[in-house]
Each structure stands twice: as C-alpha cells, then as structure tokens.
Amino acid sequence: MFRHTIPLGRILGIPIDLDYSWFLIAILITWTLAVSYYPAEVPGGASGEYWLMGALTAVLFFASILIHELAHSAVALRYKVPVSRITLFIFGGVSQIAGEPPSAMAEFLIAVVGPLTSLALAAFFYLLEPLLAQIAPALAIAKYLALINAMLGLFNLIPGFPLDGGRVFRAIVWGAIKDFRRATMIAATTGRFFGFVFIIGGVWDAIRGDVFNGLWIAFIGWFLESAAGAQVQQQMVQGLLGHHKVSEAMGEACIHVPANTSLQNLVDQEVLAHARRCFLVDQGDHVAGLLTLHDVKEVPRPSWNTTTAAQAMVPLDKSHKIDSTAELWSAMEKMSRDGINELPVMQGNTVIGLLSMADIVKYLQTMQQLRSA
Numbered sequence: 001m002f003r004h005t006i007p008l009g010r011i012l013g014i015p016i017d018l019d020y021s022w023f024l025i026a027i028l029i030t031w032t033l034a035v036s037y038y039p040a041e042v043p044g045g046a047s048g049e050y051w052l053m054g055a056l057t058a059v060l061f062f063a064s065i066l067i068h069e070l071a072h073s074a075v076a077l078r079y080k081v082p083v084s085r086i087t088l089f090i091f092g093g094v095s096q097i098a099g100e101p102p103s104a105m106a107e108f109l110i111a112v113v114g115p116l117t118s119l120a121l122a123a124f125f126y127l128l129e130p131l132l133a134q135i136a137p138a139l140a141i142a143k144y145l146a147l148i149n150a151m152l153g154l155f156n157l158i159p160g161f162p163l164d165g166g167r168v169f170r171a172i173v174w175g176a177i178k179d180f181r182r183a184t185m186i187a188a189t190t191g192r193f194f195g196f197v198f199i200i201g202g203v204w205d206a207i208r209g210d211v212f213n214g215l216w217i218a219f220i221g222w223f224l225e226s227a228a229g230a231q232v233q234q235q236m237v238q239g240l241l242g243h244h245k246v247s248e249a250m251g252e253a254c255i256h257v258p259a260n261t262s263l264q265n266l267v268d269q270e271v272l273a274h275a276r277r278c279f280l281v282d283q284g285d286h287v288a289g290l291l292t293l294h295d296v297k298e299v300p301r302p303s304w305n306t307t308t309a310a311q312a313m314v315p316l317d318k319s320h321k322i323d324s325t326a327e328l329w330s331a332m333e334k335m336s337r338d339g340i341n342e343l344p345v346m347q348g349n350t351v352i353g354l355l356s357m358a359d360i361v362k363y364l365q366t367m368q369q370l371r372s373a
Contacts, residue, residue, distance in 0.1 A: 005087060011070060011086075014083050014086055015084075015085040016087075017086070019087055019088060022062070022089055022090065025090045032054075034055075035050070038054060041143070041144075042136045042137055053140065057144055061145065062088055064121050064152075065152070066086065066088065067117060067121065068117050068121075069093040069114070071114055072110055072113060073086060074113075079106040081097055081100075081102070081106070082097070084337055104172075105175070107170065108175075111168045111170075114164045115152075115156040115165070116153070118150070118152045118153030119150060121149040122149035122153060124146075125142045125143075125145040128146075129142050129143060129146070158194055159194075160190050160192075160194035161184070161187035161188045161191035162188075163191065166228075170183045170187035173187065184235050185232060188235065189232065191225075191227070192225050192232070194221075195223075195228055197221065198220055198224060199218045199222055199225065200221075201218075201221070202217030202218025240364055241327070241328045241329045245326065246328055246331050246345055247352075248363070249328055249362075250352075251354050251359050254290070254351050254353070255270070255279060256280045257270070257280070257282065258282055259281050259282060259283045259288060259308060261309045262306070262308060263305075263307045263308070264304040266279065266309060277293040278351075278353075279292075279313075280351055288313065289310070289313030289315045289316050290321075291314070292342050292354070294340075294342060298312070316351075320334070320343055321343060321346050321351070322345060323346050324347045341358075343356075
C-alpha cells in the first residue's frame with residue numbers, strides 16, 4: 001500500500017513508518033495555523049513564534065493520530081490478529097492489520113477503540129486548558145488539539161467503511177447476519193455513499209466561494225469512495241477465489257541449476273529459451289537457495305557474466321514461500337503485504353512450483369469466464 005516511507009522505529013513490536021505525503025499535510029497544517037489561526041488566538045506575537053507553534057502543533061497532532069492507531073493495534077494484538085505496520089500519511093494514519101478478526105465482537109472493539117482514544121485525548125487537552133491559562137501560546141495549542149482530536153474522533157465514527165465507524169457498522173451487521181463477507185460489502189457500499197456525499201458537499205462549498213475547504217472536503221470524499229470501492233472489488237475477488245488452493249493456480253516447478261552457473265547462461269539457456277522464471281540452486285547434494293527472475297533483475301546486466309546463481313540466490317530458509325494447500329486469497333494477501341510478485345510453492349520441504357500474481361490473475365479470468373458461461 002505504502003511503498004515510499006521513512007521507518008521511524010517500533011512500538012509494541014510494530015514498525016512505524018512515515019509516508020512522504022505526510023510532509024505535505026504537515027507543512028499545510030503549520031502554514032494554516034501560523035498565518036491565520038494563532039495570530040487570532042494569540043495576538044501580538046512574532047511571526048516566528050506563530051510558525052514554531054504551528055510546527056509543534058502539527059507534530060503533536062500526528063502524535064495523537066499515532067496513539068489512535070496504536071490503540072487499534074493493541075486491541076488487535078490482544079485478539080491475536082497480527083499488525084504488519086502503522087503508517088502516517090496525508091490523511092492521518094493507518095494500522096495495516098494483516099488478518100481478519102476472529103469474531104464480530106473483536107472487530108467492534110478493534111474499530112471503536114480508535115475514536116474513543118481520540119475523544120479521550122480531546123478531553124485530556126481540554127482539562128489541561130485551565131492549567132495553561134497564564135501561558136497564552138501553550139493554551140492556544142491545547143485548545144486546538146482538544147478541538148482537532150474531538151473532530152477526528154467524531155469524524156471516524158461516521159458509519160462508512162473504511163472509517164472506524166464503518167468497521168463498527170460492519171461488526172454490528174456481522175453480528176446480526178453472521179456473514180463477514182456480506183457485512184463487509186454492506187459497510188463498503190455505505191462507505192461509497194458517504195464518499196459521494198462528501199464529494200458533492202465539497203464541490204458545492206467550492207462553487208459558493210469556499211474553494212480551499214470545499215476542495216479538501218471533496219478530496220476526502222474521493223479518498224473514502226475510492227477506498228470503499230477497492231474494498232468492494234476485494235470482496236468480489238475473495239468471493240471468486242473462495243476456498244481454491246495455491247496448487248490449483250501455481251505455475252511450473254522450479255528446475256535445478258548448479259551453484260556456479262552464471263546468470264548470463266541462465267538467462268540465455270533457460271529464461272529466454274524456455275521462459276523459465278524459477279530455479280533451485282544446488283550446492284553439492286542439497287538445495288542451497290532459490291533464484292527467481294526478480295532476483296536476476298536485481299543484479300546489474302553488465303555483471304551477469306561474472307555473477308553466479310549462488311551469489312544471486314536467496315537462501316531457501318530466508319525466502320518468501322507458501323504451502324501448496326494454502327488458500328489462494330491468503331497467498332494474494334501475502335504478496336501484497338510483502339511487496340512481492342512471486343512465491344515459491346512448498347510441499348513439505350520441497351519446492352514444487354512458483355505462484356505469481358500473473359498466475360492468480362489468469363486463474364481469476366478463467367473463473368470469471370466459466371461463471372459467465
């Protein structure tokens with residue numbers, strides 16, 4: 001989902017990333033607060049003071065968003081649902097929860113804890129205000145953070161997927177109809193509706209003269225509609241794949257090649273001549289590693305003559321792989337989550353094939369053709 005990020009570290013064992021788009025919104029928030037909000041709240045201050053207050057507020061606001069996402073993640077981990085990472089980006093933050101909740105109640109608690117955390121932060125900053133009454137800049141910052149966290153909490157309670165409120169709504173529907181996939185479709189469709197409402201409202205505001213706020217609201221609506229639409233498509237794909245296994249869609253088995261084979265010979269004799277993309281690298285009487293076309297492309301072309309398969313391979317115990325009996329949907333999720341296009345398919349300790357994203361797309365097309373027939 002987010003490929004251009006800056007790692008910030010780990011909290012609760014979860015990697016925290018900063019998407020480059022964050023800098024755009026941080027600068028925008030700082031600028032807006034420095035030139036309009038804080039001069040009205042704290043008159044008579046210096047321009048540099050306002051910019052410093054704006055920058056500090058932007059950082060504290062995103063720290064609040066991080067706490068919001070950590071609350072989601074902590075509850076998800078409590079229910080043994082893995083969290084691959086948390087990313088801060090232009091629209092705030094997202095916890096990439098790598099799995100489905102075990103129950104409707106778990107989904108409800110994972111979702112609702114985020115808005116409740118934001119509302120708790122709003123209450124915290126509101127209660128700080130009397131203590132900061134004699135320090136005008138600090139009081140103004142506390143007022144803004146109380147307001148923005150309250151707005152964030154309430155906004156996220158809108159019952160449209162993928163907002164937290166949409167996930168709360170999905171949990172309620174799931175609990176009522178006992179069908180997670182159908183509940184997701186209903187919540188995502190509701191999310192698209194709210195997205196269109198925001199787009200129409202934003203365009204209307206822009207036409208009436210409030211161009212900046214109108215375009216921003218429309219942009220948020222576009223994001224909600226796109227995210228909800230993507231969720232609808234995802235559920236359709238998941239429905240098609242159903243309980244089909246990796247072994248049904250995987251490509252040909254990887255062939256064995258000696259460890260000292262040069263990449264140039266491999267490309268000439270196997271990749272170009274036979275369209276092979278996967279190789280098991282033998283060292284002595286055992287398989288030492290796996291080499292895919294992706295690994296070959298990582299080596300500069302001028303070095304192919306002097307680079308051996310053993311030098312370019314990934315050791316078998318360190319390579320991404322998947323069992324032949326795993327569901328195709330889980331394989332597709334794993335590829336997306338790990339940012340890879342190919343997975344060696346294992347049967348026990350033996351590589352029996354290679355599954356690529358192209359294989360899954362081809363399999364989906366076949367299934368759609370059969371369904372339409």
